[in-house]
Amino acid sequence: MFSALRRTRSISRIALDPPAPMADRHGIAVVLIVRNEERHIGEWGRFHAKAGVRHFYVYDNGSTDGTLVQLVAAVGVQNVTVIPWHQKLRDGAGAEIHNQVLAYAHAVANFGDQFRWMTFIDVDEFLVPKSAETLPECLAHLESEVNISLPWHMFGRNGFEEPPEGGIVANYTRRHPEPMSPLKGMCNFKMIVDPCHVTAMKVHSIETDGSGDSVNDKGVRASVGDRKKPGFYSADHIQLNHYYTRSNSELQAKIKRGSNMTQNEADHVRRVMRKVDQIEAESVEDLAAKRWFAGG
Template sequence: MAARNRLPIFVNKHFLDKKRKSLKYKILSYALFPIGLIEQKKLKRASSISYKRENFKYKMVVVSIMKNEAPYIKEWINYYLSIGVDHFYIYNNNSSDSTEEILKSFPKVTCINYPGELRQLDAYNDALNRLKKIAQYITVVDADEFVFCPNKVKFNLYQFVDEYLSHKEIAGLGIHWLIFGSSNFITPPDGLVTNNYVFRSKTNFYKNKHVKTIVNPRKILGYTNAHLPIPLPGYKIVNENYQVIDNPTSDNVTEEKIRINHYFTKSKEEFMKKRDRGLADNIGKRSIEEFKIHDKNDVFDNSMQIFNENNNLNKK
């Protein structure tokens, strides 16, 4: 199924309005399954090809799909640039604000207009197809997610990840997130998100079981889940301690070496705007209960403030 989902017929513009529960869609899905098996064999053969590092156009690319994230884009991009990301492939999904204009103002951003509903997995699979020969590694994250190495004033994401993905059998590094709450803000304060929201959940908060994954695109079969892609046979995805991850959530939350600071709620007002945008992977809107669930302010954590200060990122 993962290889089938990467087929151009599944990710191109002709299928923007596909209804995933319709009879027509189900028939198409089953009809293309044998082609997916053929594609899997092709991808497996291609994964054995040895690529020289210097032949890649980019060492580290960030991939994201976003809608109406204009107030937050500059901080997010500048942060990832500060930790060594070479380029961004951003799928602009029906934005009605200045998201596209801001994205195109950055020379290291490729903005792809990607309209339609339920496009998250399509975008990720499209990115695998586009980048498999030009990007050594891909970091797939949302616009409220910041990959962070705690206890390090400076770090390079590519160098950190390469220690794991340079192993022949490893296809990806799964990174747990820590949920940051509203810091009791009702309305958004001025300044950087990463400076303002300094209270987070405890590590054992059950929502922190989720991972996001940095991958070698040549060793990935495809995405059927936004958190954890399917590796090709013979490869594996591991956490920071080299333990195999085979599920989008893991009871063993590890975040001592690397984590994702997930600013899920921000202020209550911002969460309500986020709720109105809808979901990238499901029909409908978030429940207001999700704010209550995720608004965790149990641990004071200003490590991003310190990082921003030391890397001159305090100007938004």
């Protein structure tokens, strides 16, 4: 209760009118808000380009390094649209408007009409094709759906003090065994949606046609509140890997940067380290991303 009171009041849900679909819309677009990810964004871009992403919409939150250069080099300038997005906005009553959610809503409204699918992930999140070679192929059996929820698979430091040679996917191969863990902050989702049905955006839930209902990657439907029940879990077709910490030095730098929303610094540190301790309390080997990325 008290930690919640220390955080700045915020607007984290933004409603919008969905765009009208273009007649020739197709493929999947990734929307990303990013700041100073030069070290890893090239690998992330290559991974998702190989997975069949058609276009990357990058909302740049004030990067001062080579983040954008590395992404363009990895996937091609014709496949990247960069939108400057370095801001903190408030409404007339002083409530902070969640900058990440605002970026997502902007992307849907302005670019969503061109795509069958749109997803909203971070540079530490990788969408791993499981049932086919590309994401569009993995989604083919869900053509009649408009809202798909994918649970986090949480990876910790894997014993690395400094960033290892060879990148994220090859080196981080142990994760928490329970994606649907009841521990606070451990079970959450990112979505793949039909942007032409989106009526409201949040970071971890999206409303389509006025409803928060979604399906898992097998097509099993659930309400927002029921997604965290164990029976909703599936990663048969697409697995969402969340490399939450990366190396310890990168974790410490992440903590130092602070939250993307205004809040008490000590509260932020406690929340991050509580989640890290939970992720690393136990682990299982997971080679799905490594095997897919290394093949072909």
